[in-house]
Every structure is written in C-alpha cells, then in structure tokens.
Amino acid sequence: MPFTLLFVAVLGLLPTFLEAPAAALPAPFAWPVTPAQVTRRFDLPPQRWLPGHRGVDLGAPPGAVVRSAGAGRVSFVGVVAGVGVVSVSHAGGLRTTYQPVAASVAVGDQVATGDQLGLLDGGHPGCSETACLHWGLLRGRVYLDPLALLGLGRVRLLPLDGAQRSVQR
Template sequence: MHLTTLLLTLALAWPASLPSPPLAWPLGPPRPQIVRGWEPPAGPYAAGHRGLDLAAPVGAPVRAAASGVVTFAGRVAGRGVLTITLPDTGDPPLRTTYEPVDPLVTAGTKVTRGDPVATLAAPATGAAGSSGAAGSAHCAGSCLHWGLLRGDTYLNPLLLLRQGPSRLLPVTGQALFAGSGGGTRS
C-alpha cells in the first residue's frame, strides 16, 4: 500500500477509535453555527471577542460543555450568566461561561458534561444590557456567548474540543518522525 493511501486510511479511521472528548458543544446536536468566532484582544482592555457566539433560538437548552461545579449562576449587567469551574485543569482551574441564559442550576451544583444547565435567554436590550458581551450586540438573532477563562485570561473554547486527528500534510520526501532522519510531525 502506498504511504499516502495508508496515512489517509488511518486518518479516516482515527476518530472512531478516540475516547469521547472532555468537552462538548453546549448546544445541539446538531453542531451549532458559529455566528462570531474568537478574536483575541491585543491587551486586557482592548477590543476583541472573548469567546464564541453560537446561533440558537431563545429557549434552547444549554448543556454543560464539561463536567465541573457551578460557581456562578445569576445576573451580570442585566444578563443571565452561568459559570462552571472545571476540576483538575491546572491552577487556576479553567472556567466555562455561558450568557445570556436562564440558569436551571445554582452555585455549588456538580454537573456532568451534557447535563442541561440553562436555557438560552432573549438578548438583553437597553442600558442594563448594552455592554455587548452577547445577544443583539453580536448576533442578528439570538445566540449563546460561550467563553473560557483561566484566571483573568480569556481563551478560545474551541481549543478544548477535539474534533479528530491533526490535519495530515502531504509527505514530500521527508521522514515522518524526527528520529528517522530529521523530518517533522504535523
């Protein structure tokens, strides 16, 4: 079998053999449409988008993207917000955030990945909801703003979703592994 054919066969078979990912989409199935992606800010107070906006109708069930403990369920700037802290993810631990939501759980509740934790709320409008973290400021309709933080640092939630193997690049006469002639892995 030609090496390229072998690599393609392995790539197509790989996802089925992987264990389930530690995180999952907070909406769906099916996989939600990303209305606005991660746009990391240049500094702590600079413009950017500190999470993902996922399209969904008001009232859609929001599920825990990972197992953890609810550390906040309440209102911030006129919007319902839910935060789940993920154990064993370093110091400080990772936290996932969801807004605008109507929480179904309270602070201190242990949740498992996939558990319903909230329903998507209508976008906030007016002075209380004008800060623009989610809702009408970013979406033409309704959407869920899904965030990920470590301490005060915002991260891209997509980094935690394993969607299969790494993309394979064409082999062009390079050794596949560093130990077999200095080639690189992708």
C-alpha cells in the first residue's frame, strides 16, 4: 500500500487524544491565563509511580486572573499540600485542574469557558517565571496533555496491531 494511502487509512482509524469521536468532545476550550506562555510542557512518565510532569506550566504574573478553560461544574476547591487547587468537571468525563490558585468559586458552581476561577498565587516549584499556573487534564484517573484541548498537544501514533513497543522520546 503506498505511504499516502496508509497514512490516510491510519488517520481514519486514529482515535482522538481522548479516545472519543471529535463530535463528542466538549467545546470550546481556551487558555486559562492570558497571555499564555508555556514554560514547561506535559511529560507523562512511562509508569504511574515515576516522576514526570502531569500538566502544563503557564507563566503569568502573580495575581493574574485564572479562568476556566471550558464549560463545566466546579468539582473541587481546596488546599492540597499547602497549594490552592481548583478542579472543573467537563462533559465527556474530563476534569481540568488549576494550581496554585486563590479561588473565587465554590464546589458546585457552574462555569462557562473563560469564567474566573480565582487569582494566580506565586511560588509554584520548578517555575522559571515569577509565577506559573500548573494546568492539568484528566479523564478518570488518566492524565492527558491539556494543550490537546486547544489543538496543540503532541501526537503519538501507535501500531495498528496494538503490540507494545518501546517509544523513543
């Protein structure tokens, strides 16, 4: 089979990053801080217990408004390990997380894309800027690249036969 046809066939079979048809994805999503400056990308470790970076760090000034990346319901507001965290549950089983945030919302609040969740606190460890928002995305207990919500995530093609193979990074 010529490469072009194989490539088209693979694209036709390739599920979205969320393993759901594109029509089932909630939309639209937007940056949670603006202007957005990615200072550290998503880096999922090969095993759940290994170190990695299960979100994206977005540089912004302390006190910047943190907004919901998509419409949903606030499912968590609290402090985890001394850091303010807000989580929003979205359609399709997705959940976005935001930290460190001084929350201005409460659990159960309905939010639209762009609604204010709180203000960015400074002091995120590993941040190369004065402050960074750590923005995460989960489906159930599986971490996903939140940049994929904006069409900016990294794509990895997997073998059609489903065989496990080592992945070069």
